[in-house]
Amino acid sequence: MRNVSKVAGRASAIAVACMLSWQAPAQAPDPNTAADENPPVENCNTTADTGQDPHNPGKRVATPIDSKLLSLGQPCQQVVNTKGLTTDALANMQRGFDFYSWLTFIALNSPAEGKAIGHGPRPGGDAVTKWEALSNYRPLAAVMLEKGARPTWGTRIVPELCKPLDGPGKIVLQLGEAAWNQPFKTGPLIDQNGNYALFDILINKPMFDFVVNNGLYSKQGQERFDSDVKFPLGANPEGSEPGRMGAVMLKVSWHILDPDKDKVVIKQFHTADALIYFPGPPATKTGPACVAKTLGLIGFHIGHKTRFAPQWVWSSFEHVRNAPNEKQVATKNLHPPYTFYNAACPRCASNNTPPSPWDPPASLKFHSNDKSQVIRSTILPEAVASEVDDLNRSFRNLLKGTVWENYMLITTQWPSNNESKTDCNGAPMPTFLANTTLETYSQGRVPLASSSCMACHGNATTRHVPAAASDFTFILEKAQCENDVCGPPPTNNSVANIKRCGLADPPE
Amino acid sequence: MIDFTRRKVLGVAAGTMASAIGAVQLAEPAAADDAADLDLFVRLSAALTGIDALQLAPLRDPLQIKRVYFKQAKSDPAFESLMQIVRANPDDPAGAAGKIMNDPDPKIKYLGRSIILAWYLGAWYQPTVLAQTPPPSSVVPLKIISPTAYTQAWAWRVAQAHPMGYSELRFGYWSDEPLPIDDFVKLKGA
Numbered sequence: 001m002r003n004v005s006k007v008a009g010r011a012s013a014i015a016v017a018c019m020l021s022w023q024a025p026a027q028a029p030d031p032n033t034a035a036d037e038n039p040p041v042e043n044c045n046t047t048a049d050t051g052q053d054p055h056n057p058g059k060r061v062a063t064p065i066d067s068k069l070l071s072l073g074q075p076c077q078q079v080v081n082t083k084g085l086t087t088d089a090l091a092n093m094q095r096g097f098d099f100y101s102w103l104t105f106i107a108l109n110s111p112a113e114g115k116a117i118g119h120g121p122r123p124g125g126d127a128v129t130k131w132e133a134l135s136n137y138r139p140l141a142a143v144m145l146e147k148g149a150r151p152t153w154g155t156r157i158v159p160e161l162c163k164p165l166d167g168p169g170k171i172v173l174q175l176g177e178a179a180w181n182q183p184f185k186t187g188p189l190i191d192q193n194g195n196y197a198l199f200d201i202l203i204n205k206p207m208f209d210f211v212v213n214n215g216l217y218s219k220q221g222q223e224r225f226d227s228d229v230k231f232p233l234g235a236n237p238e239g240s241e242p243g244r245m246g247a248v249m250l251k252v253s254w255h256i257l258d259p260d261k262d263k264v265v266i267k268q269f270h271t272a273d274a275l276i277y278f279p280g281p282p283a284t285k286t287g288p289a290c291v292a293k294t295l296g297l298i299g300f301h302i303g304h305k306t307r308f309a310p311q312w313v314w315s316s317f318e319h320v321r322n323a324p325n326e327k328q329v330a331t332k333n334l335h336p337p338y339t340f341y342n343a344a345c346p347r348c349a350s351n352n353t354p355p356s357p358w359d360p361p362a363s364l365k366f367h368s369n370d371k372s373q374v375i376r377s378t379i380l381p382e383a384v385a386s387e388v389d390d391l392n393r394s395f396r397n398l399l400k401g402t403v404w405e406n407y408m409l410i411t412t413q414w415p416s417n418n419e420s421k422t423d424c425n426g427a428p429m430p431t432f433l434a435n436t437t438l439e440t441y442s443q444g445r446v447p448l449a450s451s452s453c454m455a456c457h458g459n460a461t462t463r464h465v466p467a468a469a470s471d472f473t474f475i476l477e478k479a480q481c482e483n484d485v486c487g488p489p490p491t492n493n494s495v496a497n498i499k500r501c502g503l504a505d506p507p508e
Numbered sequence: 509m510i511d512f513t514r515r516k517v518l519g520v521a522a523g524t525m526a527s528a529i530g531a532v533q534l535a536e537p538a539a540a541d542d543a544a545d546l547d548l549f550v551r552l553s554a555a556l557t558g559i560d561a562l563q564l565a566p567l568r569d570p571l572q573i574k575r576v577y578f579k580q581a582k583s584d585p586a587f588e589s590l591m592q593i594v595r596a597n598p599d600d601p602a603g604a605a606g607k608i609m610n611d612p613d614p615k616i617k618y619l620g621r622s623i624i625l626a627w628y629l630g631a632w633y634q635p636t637v638l639a640q641t642p643p644p645s646s647v648v649p650l651k652i653i654s655p656t657a658y659t660q661a662w663a664w665r666v667a668q669a670h671p672m673g674y675s676e677l678r679f680g681y682w683s684d685e686p687l688p689i690d691d692f693v694k695l696k697g698a
Contacts, residue, residue, distance in 0.1 A: 416568035422665065499678075502681070
């Protein structure tokens with residue numbers, strides 16, 4: 001006879017053990033670096049997705065998704081629990097991370113001037129967001145400067161060619177290959193108007209300061225740096241220790257909007273007036289040139305290094321009109337227009353890279369009539385997809401009437417075993433995650449070949465010779481040679497020793 | 509019976525990697541009876557493989573490879589008979605494993621061996637082929653169970669290694685000393 005009660009008892013014990021192990025200290029913020037690079041944050045948003053039921057201490061209830069959540073600030077760290085709305089510890093934690101992602105999205109996309117999200121001066125409550133303000137985030141092109149020069153926080157760099165087009169509130173998007181070509185050089189993304197989608201990477205001040213203070217902004221600086229690259233951790237306040245934000249990096253995707261031709265759909269997007277700079281060879285085949293465009297936000301990645309997640313927490317958002325999913329296509333449940341899918345062409349090959357040449361001209365129009373026909377592949381476990389759908393419904397309803405109601409979370413990838421010694425990616429949960437605008441051509445569920453934030457970024461290195469792990473960021477690979485002189489690599493005197501996950505001094 | 513020396517197991521692992529890899533199937537939620545059987549299957553697997561059950565099926569388990577192997581084993585006609593032995597010994601998986609490995613019915617006995625091979629090699633070896641007498645000089649698996657199974661085969665970790673083309677270690681790890689065996693695998697009861 002089956003002993004179901006014993007099995008259930010064991011499951012309960014396992015759930016408790018799981019919660020305890022998750023709360024065990026894994027990697028404390030380093031107080032020595034924290035003072036300079038990771039300053040205290042007074043208002044860490046510590047809201048959890050669930051709380052204890054006041055009428056039933058053994059039960060947890062969902063935190064109301066209401067207007068209070070719109071002005072609580074950015075989480076310094078996830079607050080997750082193995083106990084929650086279901087009996088599945090992993091599902092409860094996943095919901096906690098997804099809730100954290102929405103809180104982070106709301107905080108970052110609130111107006112830079114300080115109001116709550118959706119209360120900006122533009123139609124739909126749009127505004128220049130916090131992450132677009134140079135006081136909060138800095139584009140990668142303004143970190144890894146020509147000739148390996150030392151960057152300065154807060155300064156706005158406007159190329160000479162762009163100055164005649166400059167004006168208040170304009171962002172500068174400097175192109176390199178990574179601004180139009182997808183990871184692993186899998187190709188550009190072309191919208192249904194025939195324009196290139198554009199990508200940019202930004203980092204916050206703690207991450208910037210770590211780069212600058214350690215000289216990692218030049219190739220030679222990285223060669224001189226002989227310690228482990230360990231960006232600062234975000235952490236909630238605990239006891240007398242204040243909260244700290246830690247390193248945050250963003251990758252955003254844009255599509256070009258014409259204020260006249262696209263006037264019906266433009267109000268559904270967060271927009272930015274951009275100066276798009278082509279530096280010329282070798283960075284771009286075109287240029288030097290500068291063009292002014294209105295851009296609509298279509299994708300938003302957040303990577304945040306936090307306590308219990310030294311492999312970072314990876315949140316991915318998209319505009320709801322990017323592309324239909326496989327099920328919608330199969331059942332013809334389509335809601336056009338889509339930015340990257342032609343509903344009138346069901347036989348168009350989907351998720352194919354466009355024909356070469358790929359380098360964009362200054363018009364940012366693709367050279368042929370080929371347009372991306374994107375379909376969102378089914379890659380998430382059904383339970384995760386369903387949980388995220390529910391959360392999206394609630395948060396989008398909360399943002400109704402603003403441009404932000406048109407954005408959705410894809411999901412959050414996080415390390416389910418952050419202390420693993422042999423899986424340096426920390427057993428990512430879920431295993432795969434792709435954004436249709438940023439990983440269009442690598443959607444799937446094949447290990448290593450398909451998109452996984454952590455499995456991919458875990459391979460990132462510095463320009464040190466021999467290569468050293470760069471703590472889950474590819475930004476260090478963009479560092480240039482000091483004064484354009486790339487000397488021979490230094491002699492490596494290091495000897496083989498035991499390293500765990502590329503670190504001589506791993507977190508304990 | 510096929511013997512499972514480390515050299516042979518690794519040799520077979522390398523040989524099977526070139527085989528076709530089937531499509532991923534996400535785990536379906538198990539029914540209540542299935543959930544109880546799944547738990548027993550994991551404990552039996554720990555007894556059969558010698559690897560701690562919490563390593564085969566971690567508490568926080570995004571991959572859920574246990575479900576993949578459970579589903580594969582369940583497709584065998586002798587699975588129900590095998591599970592009857594396990595259900596009769598719910599608190600003694602080692603005893604159940606011993607009975608299975610010495611069962612007079614070759615369908616049950618060799619299904620037990622197929623389950624061991626699944627965990628170690630990520631490949632499905634048909635019990636009927638393993639049971640052939642005289643034993644075949646080499647056994648070709650029916651299939652690699654899934655792409656995830658390819659990456660999770662325990663033979664690699666027992667060898668402090670990783671499957672070809674897939675590593676979860678950091679770039680440059682090959683210039684460092686290998687991690688200790690205890691970092692890779694925890695034996696049952698250790």
